[in-house]
Amino acid sequence: MLSERGAAPALLVAGTTSDAGKSVVTAGLCRWLARQGVRVAPFKAQNMSLNSVVTPDGAEIGRAQAMQAAACGIEPTAAMNPVLLKPGSDRSSQVVVRGRPVGEADALTYRSYKERLREVSLEALAELRASHDVVLCEGAGSPAEINLRAGDIANMGLARAADLPVLVVGDIDRGGVFAALHGTLALLEPADQALVAGFVVNKFRGARELLEPGLDMIRSLTGRDVYGVLPWLDGLWLDVEDSLALSVDRGPSRPPLGSQTLRVAVVRLPRISNFTDIDALTVEPGVDVRFVTAPHEVADADLVILPGSRATVADLAWLRERGLADALVERAGRGLPLLGICGGYQMLARGIDDEVESRAGRVEGLGLLPTRVDFAVEKTLGRPVGTAYGNPVRAYEIHHGVVHVDPSADTEPFLDGHRLGAVWGTTWHGALENDGFRRAFLREVAARAGRDFACAPDTDFAAERSRRLDALGDLVEEHMDTAALLRLLEDGAPGGMPVVPPGGP
Structure with a gap:
């Protein structure tokens, strides 16, 4: 399946807003085509997200593109998300190019990157089109962000440069979908509208x-x-891209096997990252997962999780301002389970020395583990393997902070990290997706919390993820005009489309 230019067909899925469903629709299209034997690949030129993953070739890309690759039945690569922006504050982001950080930029200095990033993105797209039958591109935010159009490389700028036909997704559940669809189109300049x-x-x-x-x-x-017209179906999408889609209550989908529910409180940090680590807990029967921001919300939890953070020192200060730091220390003093992952693990240390991320220098940690943290200039990216509780564990790691344990401390190893009493810490993301390890860990949490809780013996997280991707493919097959989609891929960008002025026709 080649276009007239000799490259594989490609299509851009844009959206009227963030969280309109671009990632989900793209994944569904990927699954639908893959089930027909089409060699399809996902692509997002520029992604702004704190949920990322490490590919087999050692690159950091957006988590959504990795899951879209899974929908295609292929491994993710750096080319699928050549530019990743990871916000560290309201004004600056780490710029990751081809899976490696190249610096920090704010809204103004980022302009100096734009031409280079445009070339990188187009090269990556061309690479995918040369090695696949179809490439499905996901836009970013909205194509009608007219203040950003001049330097756009993710939406209509990409579509124009690569001559891509565009579908615009609107979220009817928010209300005003027809105004959003019409208004998005009307705000585009004629050459963009034509696509x-x-x-x-x-x-x-x-x-x-x-x-x-x-x-x-x-x-x-x-x-x-x-x-x-895609119907509303609850709970279809794991691996969400940003906290706009983060549910406050992701409670049990099935009743517990024991007599009690296991209550898990995940601290919703301001710069929370890789909160997809929690997805595997949400599919366990009887595990009630809640994202929390106040001290009283952690008081009665059986397990509290301090997740990853793109701004460890700033989010640690936020814990103290909210009174959550004291609440966590008090819980640990009572022997109640607490798990820190990556940035959350770093916060558990006695001290943090950060001249890289926050440039705050020496900062006091929560002191719940006998460790100290030094931030390194080079980011650690990897896909480690190990064992814990007698079970194999595959994971991935993305961090600047390097944790050192006090050699005189009486701690136990835990994955790549440490455990002291009921406090566990690790830099490994994705560990809870390993079924045997997850069940063993939850059994110990339940025992320490005094809960009569029994893990389901057959929960298979990888199978559940695959089932949900299949359901997305079913949505496309059953509720979209697939014949028209195939024609659009074969014929490319439509010609002679009418221009819609801002004031309407």
Whole structure:
């Protein structure tokens, strides 16, 4: 399947807003095509996310693209997300290019990167189009962010440069989907509008016959077709891209096997990263997972998790300001379980020396583990393997902080980290996705918390993830015009599309 230019067909999935469903729709399209034997790959030119993963070739990319690669049945690579921005504050982000950090930039200094990043992104897309049958590209935010259009490399800037047809996804559950679809198109300049082939309505619930008049009107007003209306289905997407989609309560989907629920409180840090570490707990029967921000919310939890952070020192200060630091120390004093992962593990130390991320120098930690942390300039990226509780563990690590344990301390090893009493710490992300390890860890947590809780013996997280990806592929097959999608891929960007002025036709 080659375009006239000799490259594989490609399509851009844009959205009216962040969290409109671009990642989900792209993953569904990937799964649908892969099940037909098409060699398909995902692509996102520029991603802003604190949820990332390490690929087999040692690159850091957005977590959503890794899961889209899983939907395609292939391993993720650096080319699938050549530019990753990891916010460390409201004004600056770490810039990761081809899987490696190249520096920090704010909104103004980032402009100096733009031309280079545009070339990197187009090269990566060309690489994927040369080695696959189809490439499905995901946009970022909205293509109608007109203040950013001049330097855009992720939305219409990419579509124009690579001559990609564009589908715009709108979230009807938020309300105002027709205004969002029409307004997005109308704000684009004519040359950009020419590439927009049509729309996808996402998260619909209700009577389809009541929606039809609106679909007819949007077709008439814009001259574009609606390629599908995807129904609302709860709990389909793991590995969300950012905290906009982070549920406060991700409680048990099935009742516990024992007489009690195991209550897990995950501290929702301001710069929380890789909170997808918690996904495996949310599919365990009887495990009630809640994201919390106040001291009283951790008081009765059986397990508290301090997750990863892109701003360890700043988020540690936030813990103290909120009174959560004292609450965690008090819990540990009572022997109640606490798990720190990556940045959360660093916060458990006696001291942190950071001249890299926050440049705050020496900072006092929570003192719950006999460790100290030094921030290194070089970022550690890896896919380690190990054992814990007699079970194999595969994981990944992404961190600047290097943890050193006091050699005189009486601690036990835990994955790559340490354990002291009911306090565990590790830099490894994804460890809880290993079924045997997860069950063994939860059994010990339950015993220490005095809970009559029995883990399900057959929970298979990898199978559950695959099942959800299959469900996304089913949504595409059942609720989208797949024949029209195939024509769009074969024929490329549509010609002669009408221009929609900002004031309407």
